[in-house]
Amino acid sequence: MNFKIIIRVLGFLLIIEGIAILLALLVSAIYNEHDLNAFIISAGINLSIGGLIVLTTKNTNKNIGKREGFIIVTLVWVVFSFFGCLPFILSGSIPNFTNAFFETMSGFTTTGSSILSDIEALPHGILFWRSIIQWLGGMGIIVLSLAILPVFGIGGMQLFVAEVPGPTPDKISPRISQTAKTLWVIYLGFTITETILLWIGGMTVFDAICHSFTTMATGGFSTKQASIAYWSSPFIQYVIIVFMFFAGTNFTLSYLALKGRFKSVFKDEEFKYYGLFIIGFTLIIFIGLLVSTQLNAEPAFRDAFFQVVSIITTTGYATADYLKWSPILTILLFSLFFFGGSAGSTGGGIKIMRIVLLLKNSYYEMRRMLHPNAVIPVKFNKHSVDSKIITNVLAFFMLYITIFGLSTIIFTIIEPDVESAMGAVATSLGNIGPGLGNVGPAENFLHIRPFGKWFLSFLMLLGRLELFTVLILFSPAFWKR
Amino acid sequence: MNFKIIIRVLGFLLIIEGIAILLALLVSAIYNEHDLNAFIISAGINLSIGGLIVLTTKNTNKNIGKREGFIIVTLVWVVFSFFGCLPFILSGSIPNFTNAFFETMSGFTTTGSSILSDIEALPHGILFWRSIIQWLGGMGIIVLSLAILPVFGIGGMQLFVAEVPGPTPDKISPRISQTAKTLWVIYLGFTITETILLWIGGMTVFDAICHSFTTMATGGFSTKQASIAYWSSPFIQYVIIVFMFFAGTNFTLSYLALKGRFKSVFKDEEFKYYGLFIIGFTLIIFIGLLVSTQLNAEPAFRDAFFQVVSIITTTGYATADYLKWSPILTILLFSLFFFGGSAGSTGGGIKIMRIVLLLKNSYYEMRRMLHPNAVIPVKFNKHSVDSKIITNVLAFFMLYITIFGLSTIIFTIIEPDVESAMGAVATSLGNIGPGLGNVGPAENFLHIRPFGKWFLSFLMLLGRLELFTVLILFSPAFWKR
Numbered sequence: 030m031n032f033k034i035i036i037r038v039l040g041f042l043l044i045i046e047g048i049a050i051l052l053a054l055l056v057s058a059i060y061n062e063h064d065l066n067a068f069i070i071s072a073g074i075n076l077s078i079g080g081l082i083v084l085t086t087k088n089t090n091k092n093i094g095k096r097e098g099f100i101i102v103t104l105v106w107v108v109f110s111f112f113g114c115l116p117f118i119l120s121g122s123i124p125n126f127t128n129a130f131f132e133t134m135s136g137f138t139t140t141g142s143s144i145l146s147d148i149e150a151l152p153h154g155i156l157f158w159r160s161i162i163q164w165l166g167g168m169g170i171i172v173l174s175l176a177i178l179p180v181f182g183i184g185g186m187q188l189f190v191a192e193v194p195g196p197t198p199d200k201i202s203p204r205i206s207q208t209a210k211t212l213w214v215i216y217l218g219f220t221i222t223e224t225i226l227l228w229i230g231g232m233t234v235f236d237a238i239c240h241s242f243t244t245m246a247t248g249g250f251s252t253k254q255a256s257i258a259y260w261s262s263p264f265i266q267y268v269i270i271v272f273m274f275f276a277g278t279n280f281t282l283s284y285l286a287l288k289g290r291f292k293s294v295f296k297d298e299e300f301k302y303y304g305l306f307i308i309g310f311t312l313i314i315f316i317g318l319l320v321s322t323q324l325n326a327e328p329a330f331r332d333a334f335f336q337v338v339s340i341i342t343t344t345g346y347a348t349a350d351y352l353k354w355s356p357i358l359t360i361l362l363f364s365l366f367f368f369g370g371s372a373g374s375t376g377g378g379i380k381i382m383r384i385v386l387l388l389k390n391s392y393y394e395m396r397r398m399l400h401p402n403a404v405i406p407v408k409f410n411k412h413s414v415d416s417k418i419i420t421n422v423l424a425f426f427m428l429y430i431t432i433f434g435l436s437t438i439i440f441t442i443i444e445p446d447v448e449s450a451m452g453a454v455a456t457s458l459g460n461i462g463p464g465l466g467n468v469g470p471a472e473n474f475l476h477i478r479p480f481g482k483w484f485l486s487f488l489m490l491l492g493r494l495e496l497f498t499v500l501i502l503f504s505p506a507f508w509k510r
Numbered sequence: 511m512n513f514k515i516i517i518r519v520l521g522f523l524l525i526i527e528g529i530a531i532l533l534a535l536l537v538s539a540i541y542n543e544h545d546l547n548a549f550i551i552s553a554g555i556n557l558s559i560g561g562l563i564v565l566t567t568k569n570t571n572k573n574i575g576k577r578e579g580f581i582i583v584t585l586v587w588v589v590f591s592f593f594g595c596l597p598f599i600l601s602g603s604i605p606n607f608t609n610a611f612f613e614t615m616s617g618f619t620t621t622g623s624s625i626l627s628d629i630e631a632l633p634h635g636i637l638f639w640r641s642i643i644q645w646l647g648g649m650g651i652i653v654l655s656l657a658i659l660p661v662f663g664i665g666g667m668q669l670f671v672a673e674v675p676g677p678t679p680d681k682i683s684p685r686i687s688q689t690a691k692t693l694w695v696i697y698l699g700f701t702i703t704e705t706i707l708l709w710i711g712g713m714t715v716f717d718a719i720c721h722s723f724t725t726m727a728t729g730g731f732s733t734k735q736a737s738i739a740y741w742s743s744p745f746i747q748y749v750i751i752v753f754m755f756f757a758g759t760n761f762t763l764s765y766l767a768l769k770g771r772f773k774s775v776f777k778d779e780e781f782k783y784y785g786l787f788i789i790g791f792t793l794i795i796f797i798g799l800l801v802s803t804q805l806n807a808e809p810a811f812r813d814a815f816f817q818v819v820s821i822i823t824t825t826g827y828a829t830a831d832y833l834k835w836s837p838i839l840t841i842l843l844f845s846l847f848f849f850g851g852s853a854g855s856t857g858g859g860i861k862i863m864r865i866v867l868l869l870k871n872s873y874y875e876m877r878r879m880l881h882p883n884a885v886i887p888v889k890f891n892k893h894s895v896d897s898k899i900i901t902n903v904l905a906f907f908m909l910y911i912t913i914f915g916l917s918t919i920i921f922t923i924i925e926p927d928v929e930s931a932m933g934a935v936a937t938s939l940g941n942i943g944p945g946l947g948n949v950g951p952a953e954n955f956l957h958i959r960p961f962g963k964w965f966l967s968f969l970m971l972l973g974r975l976e977l978f979t980v981l982i983l984f985s986p987a988f989w990k991r
Binding site for chain 1 (some may be wrong): 576577662836837838840841842845848868869871872873874875876877878879880897898900901902904905906907908909911912915918919922923926927928929931978981982985987988
């Protein structure tokens with residue numbers, strides 16, 4: 030194991046985090062608020078430690094191996110969260126370390142669960158920092174899913190990369206590949222467009238920027254305690270729906286769409302199912318809301334549409350408290366906690382592609398039973414899927430369900446209400462944000478005991494890094510040489 | 511499709527059911543109770559319809575094909591339940607057809623969920639009929655899992671058959687294979703032994719017979735409203751624990767044990783994990799009960815042990831109301847709803863072997879990621895498992911979880927309490943018996959709306975026949991020729 034190179038990479042990343050803090054510092058300076066010192070100190074710590082590491086380690090010019098890759102990816106999120114919670118603590122906004130770490134990990138993993146109970150009371154710099162850590166987390170996920178996970182061989186991620194000129198599949202190049210750069214430009218473009226539209230819709234420039242950051246990352250942090258429900262404007266809500274939808278779509282498809290290749294986009298099977306699931310769930314919940322509430326057609330439709338897109342993309346914004354819906358609608362929405370965005374998007378969860386592959390495989394299995402001597406591979410985008418990928422996706426699903434079950438059991442010790450425990454675990458593992466029961470969309474995570482917050486933070490990390498990246502570090506085979 | 515042969519086989523089975531009704535008739539005659547006429551009419555209907563079919567159809571001497579096999583197996587359980595509910599209706603014990611069908615399907619699938627709220631008020635013949643349908647259901651499952659499912663190619667069932675001289679894997683022989691006969695003798699032997707032991711422990715001969723029937727089938731119907739809690743005798747409870755354990759063990763292992771080949775038994779991987787899961791869960795719940803209740807050590811241990819074995823084997827007897835335990839212990843026990851007995855036992859659920867294969871595959875997947883060019887098959891009982899079997903088991907698991915999720919959503923329309931809905935669905939699909947919330951061990955299923963009862967009956971059938979046997983009938987590929 031080449032620990033030097035691991036430390037060197039982390040040093041570089043601390044410098045990046047330091048630069049991000051400087052942006053928040055700028056915001057604080059503009060508004061001339063009391064959190065300025067917190068940012069100066071935090072940026073100083075990040076930049077000096079990062080700088081020191083980079084200066085004292087030699088550039089070995091060696092490629093990073095796979096094992097080092099797994100460690101680096103996991104450590105990036107952990108180290109970012111440790112150093113990223115400094116502004117919260119030093120400004121006094123979240124004085125407690127556990128709470129600050131939870132909030133920061135929830136940010137970097139683009140989960141969006143919060144321990145804050147009076148968000149509007151925070152200074153602008155801190156609100157901006159909360160938003161930018163989600164945006165950075167989203168950027169990280171784009172690199173991860175396009176350049177790193179396919180090399181790791183995780184869960185069918187190889188499938189959608191074929192369309193785009195990808196990285197060489199043997200060593201992780203320390204330079205971010207050209208692909209990732211292109212997609213970052215799209216990510217940035219979406220963010221700017223959304224900002225302008227939200228500003229036109231009536232948000233302040235500050236709120237528009239913050240929400241564009243957290244929309245595109247499918248993060249879900251808001252500058253308001255009431256989340257998007259604060260703005261009753263249908264225009265704002267529809268704009269956010271559209272951009273959550275984009276954020277939950279494979280970014281390579283957005284790239285193809287911008288190149289005018291719409292045919293390729295609409296032929297993509299994952300995109301089709303993603304659309305179908307959204308339409309299906311929205312219609313059922315829309316009808317359910319019409320029947321069970323006093324809402325008019327448009328607001329009922331908007332509530333259904335917004336909540337469905339927010340949950341399936343794992344953003345976690347709220348314009349309605351789905352716990353107040355009739356139980357069937359609540360559980361219907363809760364089932365979406367186990368869907369997740371598209372592969373190659375910033376969304377978390379199991380992912381549409383995996384669900385489609387799994388359902389197809391179960392269906393194909395019946396045909397295999399009828400024709401035991403025929404070879405019947407699962408088809409995806411008209412290509413046969415290698416059985417190794419199916420096994421891998423299925424291993425992922427089994428792990429996901431097992432971790433969900435086990436964690437719910439463990440969490441019941443902390444949170445005796447089973448529904449709340451299920452909700453907290455599912456929302457953390459799927460990087461969504463709100464849960465069920467006492468961690469619902471109108472509540473927050475402040476009241477959870479410290480052990481519970483650390484536990485949920487770990488689940489966020491696990492879910493964000495597609496389980497295997499983290500779990501492999503705990504397997505004896507990983508450390509054996 | 512050869513429908514004539516399907517009808518002929520069902521005719522034979524109706525005759526078998528008619529003979530079974532004669533046994534209950536005998537019990538009714540001995541006790542000289544009012545349900546005698548109901549049994550005479552029921553037996554008459556079964557025997558005459560069955561006889562008519564057999565006499566009017568020709569013995570074609572043709573082997574039964576695979577497609578016919580799938581239809582026959584599914585129809586056996588449906589037809590048995592339709593004709594088997596006659597005694598309940600005609601005796602006036604369960605006058606409502608929906609309720610009577612639910613109770614009978616719950617019997618034949620060895621589930622054990624009941625709509626009865628005053629079991630002790632029933633005449634002996636009816637109580638005996640309830641028990642014998644479970645026992646017959648158990649017999650059916652032994653043939654199914656040993657002689658039929660391996661031919662169908664369902665979910666890893668091929669794996670454990672290797673040990674015993676099995677049927678030829680191409681056509682289903684209409685004669686029950688020698689293997690099944692041998693195992694039936696063991697099944698009968700266990701039933702007789704348990705009857706004697708329960709009688710020694712203080713049960714009446716009648717109760718002892720009825721409970722031995724429903725123990726060995728992992729059915730769970732009792733002759734008492736309070737289930738096994740009616741008998742406070744530790745001896746009786748421990749005897750039932752031991753025989754539930756046997757019933758949840760692969761019957762081929764019991765065969766090997768009787769032949770003195772204990773080494774083979776203890777080397778069996780599924781058996782090892784089955785034992786480990788029981789010991790692990792029992793110890794944790796035992797400690798939990800000691801901490802959270804006033805119980806002494808032995809009763810606490812017995813409560814934990816009994817409930818764990820009852821749920822993991824999918825029997826469903828109760829000596830304690832686990833809903834009154836602290837939430838963590840309840841949910842821990844509920845997680846066992848998704849385990850199930852061993853393959854080749856009378857237990858339902860996902861089955862230990864499948865769970866072990868799935869967990870192993872997920873773990874092996876990490877090794878595959880580290881060594882992408884190596885072929886790393888899952889090992890079971892020291893043999894490499896064919897990747898086709900793994901895919902099949904995984905397809906089963908995905909379907910099981912999807913059906914559980916979807917059904918819970920649908921059931922929430924009927925039963926707005928999500929916990930109760932989850933419990934009802936999980937217990938039906940796993941053929942267990944009691945559920946959660948208002949279908950807990952101290953409750954019954956009477957209050958569920960008719961649609962709900964039909965829905966749960968379907969889930970029992972689905973679970974009992976390993977999902978695929980039933981679902982394949984709904985696939986277009988099945989009917990295409």
